[in-house]
Amino acid sequence: MSEPDPRRLAFPEFVALLAMLFATIAYSIDAMLPALVEIARELSPEAVNRAQLVVTIFVLGMGLGTLVWGPISDSYGRKSVVVFGIAVYAAAALIAAQAQSLEVLLAARFVQGLGAAAPRVVTLAIVRDLYQGRTMARVMSIVMTIFIIVPAAAPMIGAGIIAVWDWRAVFWSFVVFGIVSGGWLMLRQPETHPPERRRPLRLATLWSALVEVTTNLRVMTVVACLSLGFGQMFIFLSTAPQVFTDVFDRQASFPFWFAGVAMVAGLSGILNASLVMRLGMRRLALTAFGLQSLVSGVFLAQWLALPLPEPYAFYAFFAYMCAAFFMVGLTFGNLNALAMEPMGHIAGLAAAVIGSLSTIGAVLIAIPVGQLYDGTPIPLVGGVAVCSGIAFLLMRTVSETAAAPAHP
Numbered sequence: 001m002s003e004p005d006p007r008r009l010a011f012p013e014f015v016a017l018l019a020m021l022f023a024t025i026a027y028s029i030d031a032m033l034p035a036l037v038e039i040a041r042e043l044s045p046e047a048v049n050r051a052q053l054v055v056t057i058f059v060l061g062m063g064l065g066t067l068v069w070g071p072i073s074d075s076y077g078r079k080s081v082v083v084f085g086i087a088v089y090a091a092a093a094l095i096a097a098q099a100q101s102l103e104v105l106l107a108a109r110f111v112q113g114l115g116a117a118a119p120r121v122v123t124l125a126i127v128r129d130l131y132q133g134r135t136m137a138r139v140m141s142i143v144m145t146i147f148i149i150v151p152a153a154a155p156m157i158g159a160g161i162i163a164v165w166d167w168r169a170v171f172w173s174f175v176v177f178g179i180v181s182g183g184w185l186m187l188r189q190p191e192t193h194p195p196e197r198r199r200p201l202r203l204a205t206l207w208s209a210l211v212e213v214t215t216n217l218r219v220m221t222v223v224a225c226l227s228l229g230f231g232q233m234f235i236f237l238s239t240a241p242q243v244f245t246d247v248f249d250r251q252a253s254f255p256f257w258f259a260g261v262a263m264v265a266g267l268s269g270i271l272n273a274s275l276v277m278r279l280g281m282r283r284l285a286l287t288a289f290g291l292q293s294l295v296s297g298v299f300l301a302q303w304l305a306l307p308l309p310e311p312y313a314f315y316a317f318f319a320y321m322c323a324a325f326f327m328v329g330l331t332f333g334n335l336n337a338l339a340m341e342p343m344g345h346i347a348g349l350a351a352a353v354i355g356s357l358s359t360i361g362a363v364l365i366a367i368p369v370g371q372l373y374d375g376t377p378i379p380l381v382g383g384v385a386v387c388s389g390i391a392f393l394l395m396r397t398v399s400e401t402a403a404a405p406a407h408p
Contacts, residue, residue, distance in 0.1 A: 013188065014189070015139065015143055017181075017184055017185060017188065017189060018123050018126065018127065018143050019143045020180075020181045020184065021082065021119040021120075021123045021181050021185065022119065022120065022123050022143060024086070024089070024116050024119045024120065024177065024178070024181060025062065025116055025119075025120050026154060027154050027174070027177055028058060028089075028112065028113075028116055028174060029055055029058065029059070029154075029237055030154035030155050030158070030237070030258075030262075031154040031155065031157055031158035031161075031170050031173065031174075032054055032055065032158060032170060033055075033154075033155050033158065033237065033240070033241050033254070033255075033258065034155050034158045034159040034162060034241070034254060034255055035054075035158060035162055035167035035170055036051045036052065036054060036055075036241045036242075037051070037241060037242070037245055037251060038162070038166075038167050039051045039054060039102070039105070039167060042167075043099075043101060043102040043105065044102045048242075049242075049370070049371055049373060050102060051102075052238040052239065052242075052367075052370045052371070052373075053102075053106055053367075054105065054106065054109055055234065055237055055238045056234060056238055056363050056366055056367050056370065057106045057109050057110050057113070058109045058110070058112060058113040058116070059113060059234060059359060059362065059363050059366075060110065060113060060359075060360065060363045061109065061110040061111060061112065061113025061114045061116075061117070062113035062114070062116050062117045062120060062359055063113075063117070063355070063356050063357075063358075063359030063360035063362075063363060064113075064114065064117075064356065064360070065085070065113060065114035065115065065116070065117030065118070066117040066120065066121045066351075066352050066355040066356035066359060067352050067353070067356040068114075068117070068352075069081055069085055069117055069118040069121050069122055069352065070121045070122070070125065070349050070350075070351050070352020070353070070355070070356075071206050071209075071349045071352055073121075073122045073125055074125075074199045074349055075199055075200060077191050077195075078122050078125060078126050078129070078191060078192055079185060079186060079189065079191055081118055081122055082118050082119050082122045082123075082182065082185055083182045083185065083186060084118065085114075085115045085116070085117065085118020085119060085122075086115065086118065086119060086178040086181065086182040087115070087178075087182075088111065088112075088114060088115030088118075089112050089115030089116050089118075089174070089178050090115070090174065090175045090178040090179070091111075091115075092108045092109070092111035092112035092114075092115060093108070093112055093171040093172070093174040093175050093178075094171070094172075094175060095108040095111075096108035096109060096112065096168075096171045097168045097169070097171035097172060098168075112174070117355070117356075119181065120355060121351045121352050121355045121356075122351070123143075124336060124340065124351040124354075124355065125350075125351045126189075126192050127139055127143070128340050128343075128350075128351065129192040130192060138273050138276055138277060143333070153259065155254065155255035155258045155259065156255040156256065156259055157173070158170050158173075158255070159254075159255040161173060199349075206349065209349045209350070210349065210353060212343075213343060213349070213350050213353045213354070214353065216342060216343075218338075218342070218398060218399065219339050219342065219343065219350075219354065221394055221395075221397060221398050222335050222338045222339040222354075222398060223339060223354055223357050223358050223361075224361070224391075224394055225285070225289070225331075225335055225391045225394050225395055225398075226332070226335050226336070226339070226354070226358035226361075226362075227357070227358045227359075227360075227361030227362050227365065228361075228362075228365070228387040228388070228390055228391040228394075229289075229328075229331050229332060229335065229362075229387070229391060230332075230358055230359060230361075230362035231361065231362040231363075231364075231365030231366050231369075231383075231387050232292075232324075232365075232383060232384040232387040232388065233328060233362075234362050234363070234365075234366035234370075235365070235366045235369050235370060235380055235383045235384060235387075236321070236324070236325075236380065236384070238366060238370040239369075239370050239373050239379070239380050240254075240258070240321070240380075241254060242373055243317070243373075243377050243380065244257070246375050247317075247375065247376060247377060248310075248313070248314040248317070250314065257318060260318075260322070261318070261321045261322050261325050262325065264322040264325060264326050265325040265326060265328045265329050266329065267326070267329070268325075268326045268327065268328065268329025268330055269329035269333070270329075271329065271330070272284060272329050272330050272333060272334065276333075276334060281334035281335075281337055281338050282334070282338065282395065282398055282399070284330045284331075284334050285330060285331045285334045285335055285338070285395055286392065286395040286396065287330065288327040288328075288330035288331045289327070289331065289388050289389075289391040289392040289395055290388075290392045291323075291327060292323075292324055292327040292384070292388040293385055293388035293389040293392055295320065295323045295324060296320075296324065296381050296382075296384045296385035296388060297385050299316065299317075299320040299381055300378065300381045300382060300385060302316065303316075303376075303377065303378065303381070304378070317377060320381070324384060327388075336354070338398065339354045340354065365383070365387065369383035
């Protein structure tokens with residue numbers, strides 16, 4: 001735009017704020033990773049794999065909550081919806097901190113995911129309110145780069161909190177995180193969806209928009225790729241602590257190795273932000289999925305055919321994780337921009353449907369693969385290889401340019 005947009009903060013603060021709001025998800029997942037083994041021992045010693053559900057049930061709640069917050073933000077504005085969702089998120093965290101059974105903990109985590117869906121989906125709608133096309137992809141890449149710093153630090157923060165107090169104290173940190181991000185939004189960010197652009201919250205209106213999103217072949221193909229991409233990431237997140245503990249006996253140092261992996265992923269986000277304006281969203285995502293499938297296949301073949309002695313087996317697995325997560329920075333920002341491009345006139349609902357379907361799809365992939373964990377990395381790597389391969393084939397059918405929106 002040629003003139004300053006009164007709905008925008010200065011670009012650096014705008015990106016930092018959106019990154020923190022989006023990072024609600026990453027912090028809520030990754031800070032829990034060092035606690036999964038202890039949660040299993042305390043609340044589910046007879047079935048330790050069930051502790052993985054602390055991650056995936058949160059994601060499921062987030063996926064379902066996304067369908068609620070997006071349409072509401074189209075009708076009532078972005079800021080108030082985000083703040084209310086953060087309040088739900090914080091209240092559920094307080095309940096989780098007091099849980100005496102895995103069932104109560106999982107129920108609280110599900111509600112916490114419902115609340116976290118608000119900053120997740122409405123943040124995407126805010127970006128689409130202000131940007132489109134490759135510029136939107138560039139903004140999302142920068143946001144994702146900062147967002148990836150959170151996974152780098154979150155396990156170490158979680159481990160530090162556990163060392164000083166216990167795993168329950170991690171949930172109190174979620175409350176603090178929510179207060180800071182919600183307060184920043186309310187005090188600094190102007191409303192990006194003014195009253196004259198809002199859509200009435202009517203069933204007919206919602207149904208019409210839902211049909212428009214789900215009948216757009218390009219959008220739904222990208223949603224399938226997002227599901228596969230998120231699915232393989234959640235496979236990593238839910239099983240990596242067990243792999244580090246059971247296979248490589250590195251439970252204590254897991255947060256530091258995971259931080260290294262996350263920083264590598266952050267570098268790919270920086271690379272994507274610099275390349276997307278020249279190469280385009282589709283080409284970068286297609287390349288990333290192809291390389292991810294290839295690297296996974298190579299590691300799986302090596303593990304099965306030529307087992308390495310320690311410590312080289314661990315170093316090979318760590319290198320594989322770095323390579324796989326490097327591809328993350330080349331996919332999610334681009335895929336979200338590709339899916340949202342033709343849906344600017346219904347950005348809130350479109351972000352809701354896209355986020356919900358891709359997240360629920362990812363959970364349906366990650367839970368069964370995670371429960372196949374057998375004390376080796378084989379289910380994890382095999383699942384990633386299959387997801388990446390299918391996503392690569394689907395991306396070959398997606399065009400870079402979206403059809404013109406039906407409405408201005």
